[in-house]
Amino acid sequence: MTQVHIRIDDTDLAVSPQLTIMEAAEQLGIQIPRLCYHPDLSIEGACRVCIVEVEGYKNYLPSCATRVQEGMVIRTNSPEIRQARRDLVELIIDNHPRECQTCERDGNCELQNLAYAMGVRERLFEGRRKLYKVESSSPAVIRDAEKCILCRRCVRVCSEIQGIHNLSQLYRGFDTRVAPAHEAPMNESVCIACGQCINVCPVAAFLERPSTDAVWRSLSDPETLVIAQVAPAIRAAIGEGFNLPPGQIMTGQTVTALRRLGFDIVFDTNFGADLTVVEEAHEFARRLKENRDLPLLTSCSPGWIKFLEHFYPEFIPNASTCKSPMSILSTVSKTYYAQQRGIDPKKIFMVAIMPCVAKKFEAERGEHVSETGAPYTDVVLTTRELIWMIKAYGIDLTHLPEGEFDHPLGFSTGAADLFGKTGGVMEAVLRTAVEQLTGQTLTSIDFQQVRDVEGIREAQLEVAGRTLHVAVANGLNNAKLLLEKVKSGEAHYDLIELMACPGGCVGGGGQPYPPPGYHVLDKEILKKRAQALLDIDAGKPLRKAHENPYIIEIYKEFLGEPGSPVSHKLLHTTYHPREPRGIK
Amino acid sequence: MNKTDQSVTLDRDIIDLMEECRLREYPESYLITILHRVQARYGYLSEQHMDEVAQYMQIPTATISGVATFYHYFRLRPRGKYAISICLGTACFVKGADKILEAFKTELGIDMGETTQDGLFSLENSRCLGVCALAPVVTVNDRVYSNLSAKQVPDLLNKIRFEDQ
Numbered sequence: 001m002t003q004v005h006i007r008i009d010d011t012d013l014a015v016s017p018q019l020t021i022m023e024a025a026e027q028l029g030i031q032i033p034r035l036c037y038h039p040d041l042s043i044e045g046a047c048r049v050c051i052v053e054v055e056g057y058k059n060y061l062p063s064c065a066t067r068v069q070e071g072m073v074i075r076t077n078s079p080e081i082r083q084a085r086r087d088l089v090e091l092i093i094d095n096h097p098r099e100c101q102t103c104e105r106d107g108n109c110e111l112q113n114l115a116y117a118m119g120v121r122e123r124l125f126e127g128r129r130k131l132y133k134v135e136s137s138s139p140a141v142i143r144d145a146e147k148c149i150l151c152r153r154c155v156r157v158c159s160e161i162q163g164i165h166n167l168s169q170l171y172r173g174f175d176t177r178v179a180p181a182h183e184a185p186m187n188e189s190v191c192i193a194c195g196q197c198i199n200v201c202p203v204a205a206f207l208e209r210p211s212t213d214a215v216w217r218s219l220s221d222p223e224t225l226v227i228a229q230v231a232p233a234i235r236a237a238i239g240e241g242f243n244l245p246p247g248q249i250m251t252g253q254t255v256t257a258l259r260r261l262g263f264d265i266v267f268d269t270n271f272g273a274d275l276t277v278v279e280e281a282h283e284f285a286r287r288l289k290e291n292r293d294l295p296l297l298t299s300c301s302p303g304w305i306k307f308l309e310h311f312y313p314e315f316i317p318n319a320s321t322c323k324s325p326m327s328i329l330s331t332v333s334k335t336y337y338a339q340q341r342g343i344d345p346k347k348i349f350m351v352a353i354m355p356c357v358a359k360k361f362e363a364e365r366g367e368h369v370s371e372t373g374a375p376y377t378d379v380v381l382t383t384r385e386l387i388w389m390i391k392a393y394g395i396d397l398t399h400l401p402e403g404e405f406d407h408p409l410g411f412s413t414g415a416a417d418l419f420g421k422t423g424g425v426m427e428a429v430l431r432t433a434v435e436q437l438t439g440q441t442l443t444s445i446d447f448q449q450v451r452d453v454e455g456i457r458e459a460q461l462e463v464a465g466r467t468l469h470v471a472v473a474n475g476l477n478n479a480k481l482l483l484e485k486v487k488s489g490e491a492h493y494d495l496i497e498l499m500a501c502p503g504g505c506v507g508g509g510g511q512p513y514p515p516p517g518y519h520v521l522d523k524e525i526l527k528k529r530a531q532a533l534l535d536i537d538a539g540k541p542l543r544k545a546h547e548n549p550y551i552i553e554i555y556k557e558f559l560g561e562p563g564s565p566v567s568h569k570l571l572h573t574t575y576h577p578r579e580p581r582g583i584k
Numbered sequence: 585m586n587k588t589d590q591s592v593t594l595d596r597d598i599i600d601l602m603e604e605c606r607l608r609e610y611p612e613s614y615l616i617t618i619l620h621r622v623q624a625r626y627g628y629l630s631e632q633h634m635d636e637v638a639q640y641m642q643i644p645t646a647t648i649s650g651v652a653t654f655y656h657y658f659r660l661r662p663r664g665k666y667a668i669s670i671c672l673g674t675a676c677f678v679k680g681a682d683k684i685l686e687a688f689k690t691e692l693g694i695d696m697g698e699t700t701q702d703g704l705f706s707l708e709n710s711r712c713l714g715v716c717a718l719a720p721v722v723t724v725n726d727r728v729y730s731n732l733s734a735k736q737v738p739d740l741l742n743k744i745r746f747e748d749q
Binding site: 006159167168170171172179180182190197580581583584 | 631634635638639642643644645646647648650653654685
């Protein structure tokens, strides 16, 4: 391939003409300061922080948006450029609230870090400030337009990765703000609550609705039995909040930390996952037999489910009616477990630790309440919120002894751990469904075809004399591609696993902000977190959900059999079309 | 805001226009044309109409909202029976258009871009109308008032109210 010859800061190099100046500079170890740029999103060129000097050009050029050309002589650094960059950053922060110490993103803020790196030590400009109220209508995602710096990363992730197009820049000039259509509150928009806008926001213009106060309150109430449940993706990511490298397995330390925080009982969402697998595999086998409502669409990702209801209500009959592992675990805690131990379910306060922002929405869905009208899941905390609570309590997670989950709802097979990564629900369900369909015990249970963290994967399996067509999608633009194929008849699938977030739950909207050296949604982080879950699975003696002895027990003592009336009443749910309708 | 009402309220010819645009290359590039037609028909862009355009054209509603709020030409609320447009071009401005604008705001109790409760008046701004010799200039619907001063504003409004009866 032809290369172009350029000079960056007195170093000559030959690079592909496809590269931008920013990318070419990275090859030399030069990290040009940047703000609106994100490698997985389209180029915006809004912030101008990444400007460089190119010989022959009167103006500075944005290095993220300028391709290299033969003979370019580029300077990324000179007193003039540094001054210009610093002026730009100063102008941005001039219009930004001066609330760093009380801001949720303090210490994790890209603007703060940039201002520090640029050497901004005083406020030189005193201009008019834009003033907006915090928009907190949604149970999951809060919008604070006053902090917004108009980098449009949220707009881009919402349309380019998630295909939701919920956000746009409204009005113009000084009045420009990012909001849903008609500046509607988030809970009246097509927002699916995935929280990726929170992840990509360099500041704190989007945040999850905070729930820690309610948890502190319940923890200090001696009358309440506070139960925690921990989603699989937490154990692979929580260490990052304590300066550990991504992918460190922290299951036992997390359990100990929760006990020290004062949780009376620590269950594992994994148990709920095992139960989901057994129910869903049964549902899948029955639909295959009756040849109806195929492909079966998985239902654990609440962001995906909300997307289904806004954008593809015609596919609602295809969605698995199984509740998510979180809601299943909450339900059996307040029914089966409470009954078994003679506890009044009203005294149980269920706190679910999730990598997910949409789980906050799921917990408040009307379908997930008991007969008395009380929610099965009382509060959902994101990984970030738990990290903060642990820090607030003065616990050093890295040096904690490893604790054990409480039984019976704390025991799980390797299948459950896979739920935290894209392709994992598929693999877990196949391990159980294939045995059900063939009546034989599986010896090789690693379904390599559905691993990896790519956005879309398809596979075919020969099972009991028929070919099963399966597909996996993460990131809802990819979900759209698969569903459109099914609609047009271009493809036939029997089972599709869908997860709203890139990489699945490991890339959830509630996961830790990236450690230094990584960017948000960095595939390297996602791979490491996913690998941690694969390692946990591989290291467990039991790896098929239906072999979990406590699952066998709960069916024997309480549920009857998979798909029984009790199961249906407690472990299954319904969905309904939602307004406003999404644009596909 | 009526989000649940999915019944189509746009006139047939506007739907025909959209269907025609959908068959062309880059249908989304006709968005502004369509919004112009909607505003010309109904006087403003209602949320309901923008939602319908979104569904017909399969253009995200947020994108349409972004376009409709970006251009001053588009109105998001019904226009008053008498649309008062104050020229804020350079010549008018130096001759006191800002004071005239303030007078209208005070007299009517509304801000720029708003309509009075009785639906009679709305306030809009415009850039240079090209009659700078007559500055400062105000138009009410298609009528031009020239060499206006802030003092004359109450009389002008009363005159319109009187004629309206």
